[in-house]
Amino acid sequence: MKIAVLSFAHVHAATYLQLLRNRHDVELITADPDGAPDDPTRGKNLADAIGVPYAHTYEEALAHAPHAVIVTSENTSHRQLVEQAAAAGAHILCEKPLATTATDAQAMIAACESAGASLMTAYPVRFHPAFAALRHAVAHGTIGTLISVHGTNNSSNPALKHPWFADPALSGGGAIMDHTVHIADLMDVLFDGEQPTQVYAQANRLLATDTDPTDVETSGLITLTYPNGVITTIDCSWSHPPTHPTWGGLTLTCIGQNGTAHFDAFPPMLRGYETSKANIRWEAGTTDLDAAMLEAFLTAARTGQRAHPDGPSGLRTLKIVLAAYESLRTNQPVAPQ
Numbered sequence: 001m002k003i004a005v006l007s008f009a010h011v012h013a014a015t016y017l018q019l020l021r022n023r024h025d026v027e028l029i030t031a032d033p034d035g036a037p038d039d040p041t042r043g044k045n046l047a048d049a050i051g052v053p054y055a056h057t058y059e060e061a062l063a064h065a066p067h068a069v070i071v072t073s074e075n076t077s078h079r080q081l082v083e084q085a086a087a088a089g090a091h092i093l094c095e096k097p098l099a100t101t102a103t104d105a106q107a108m109i110a111a112c113e114s115a116g117a118s119l120m121t122a123y124p125v126r127f128h129p130a131f132a133a134l135r136h137a138v139a140h141g142t143i144g145t146l147i148s149v150h151g152t153n154n155s156s157n158p159a160l161k162h163p164w165f166a167d168p169a170l171s172g173g174g175a176i177m178d179h180t181v182h183i184a185d186l187m188d189v190l191f192d193g194e195q196p197t198q199v200y201a202q203a204n205r206l207l208a209t210d211t212d213p214t215d216v217e218t219s220g221l222i223t224l225t226y227p228n229g230v231i232t233t234i235d236c237s238w239s240h241p242p243t244h245p246t247w248g249g250l251t252l253t254c255i256g257q258n259g260t261a262h263f264d265a266f267p268p269m270l271r272g273y274e275t276s277k278a279n280i281r282w283e284a285g286t287t288d289l290d291a292a293m294l295e296a297f298l299t300a301a302r303t304g305q306r307a308h309p310d311g312p313s314g315l316r317t318l319k320i321v322l323a324a325y326e327s328l329r330t331n332q333p334v335a336p337q
Contacts, residue, residue: 001026001302004066006058006081007073008032008042010095011158012122015290016070017050026298029053031061034073041161062088068301071095074170075177079104086115091301093120093294096181097321098314100172102337105318109311120297120307121314123185124289125250125265127296131186134254134263138190144258149190149232151183155248157207157238159214166214174216176203176324179236184317185309186252187224187232195316196224196232198333201324207238222324225333265289 003026005017013032020026030052035042040049047054055061062069062084069085071078071094078099085092092112098121099105112119125131137143158178159166171177187196200223207218219237226232240248250265273280300307319336327334 001068001298002064002066003028003298004061004064004069004085004090005030005052006032006061006069006071006085007077008035008046009074009077009162009164010072011162012095012290013072014041014046014050016072016294017046017052019291019294021050021052029055029061029064029066031055031058033057034077058084062090066090068093068298070297074164075100075172076170079108082108082119083111086111086117086119089115089117091118091120091297091307093122093297093307094314095122096185096314097172097177097318098311099318100177102315102319102322105311105315109315112311118300118305118307119311119314120300121185121309121311121317122293123182123309123313123317124293125182126185126189126309127289127292128263128265128287130263130287131189131252131265134252134261135190137261138254138256141256142259143254143256143261146228146230146254146256148230148255149187150253150255151186151232151251152235153179153182153248153250154235154237154239155179156240156242156244157214157218160242166216168216171216173321173325174203174205174214174220175218175236175238176201176220176222176328177216177321178238180220180222180234180321180324181314181317182250183232183234183236183252184224184320185313187226188309188313188316190254191226191228191230193313193316194227195336196226196320197335198225199223199320199323199327199336200333201327203328217328220324222320224320 164170203217203220224232
């Protein structure tokens with residue numbers, strides 16, 4: 001199956017390239033014409049370093065007639081590339097957030113539906129087997145009636161290595177745009193797509209420094225109120241220091257009348273010592289969520305099944321983000337529109 005990866009802008013692009021390169025059932029083509037020529041994390045430099053075929057334009061990559069396309073561009077470029085891929089007849093996996101405006105997200109969904117293409121939003125955490133166990137516990141009343149949910153999605157500031165994350169014209173926002181959506185997607189699964197009635201947000205830039213200035217928020221705390229009365233909080237801050245042994249972390253704690261269930265997507269790492277570099281080494285000791293998500297996407301593309309999480313899932317979580325930004329502007333709770 002021919003797969004095209006369009007743009008290497010996102011932090012997950014290199015991981016996807018490595019995973020796809022190692023699959024015997026994939027014929028890979030890549031393109032990243034928007035990166036700086038001297039940037040080792042972009043363009044032909046990265047493609048050569050990983051050892052994957054490279055096309056110099058998106059049009060050249062799509063001319064290979066890929067069966068599926070993965071879009072890992074800057075957030076505000078998602079619509080353009082998704083529409084191009086849909087017009088080329090490809091099924092699409094798009095990085096999160098699906099878009100930065102509801103108008104763009106709706107247009108992307110419409111383009112894919114018109115072309116008969118599947119549109120999947122990149123939410124790998126929902127593929128974690130421990131989250132499936134948490135969902136089962138909540139759905140079957142193991143912890144009793146759900147009262148509240150507390151979610152965290154924290155990381156180092158991605159703009160330290162990918163400056164576009166701190167450019168609102170390319171990212172659409174900071175930590176709220178970047179990290180709210182993963183927890184919002186898990187809530188979307190737990191409540192079968194039901195939207196919150198109110199979203200209230202607070203944010204600041206206190207985690208920015210003189211050597212790391214930014215025009216976007218670096219810390220955020222969002223409170224969601226659902227029709228069933230459940231209150232959910234989301235800490236979406238870029239609060240990990242650059243020296244932290246892991247890039248990020250995500251947790252979800254569900255509090256019920258009879259008990260509490262806690263989900264940690266990235267539990268403590270395996271700690272060792274790397275002699276060649278004379279420093280401590282940390283190894284992941286959990287499920288490869290990106291690989292699980294790619295497997296689901298490729299299976300859907302191969303069989304023609306609808307991929308999940310789909311475009312409407314991405315739109316619902318985006319609406320929560322947009323409501324959070326409106327709440328910041330008004331300092332009032334806002335209903336997602």
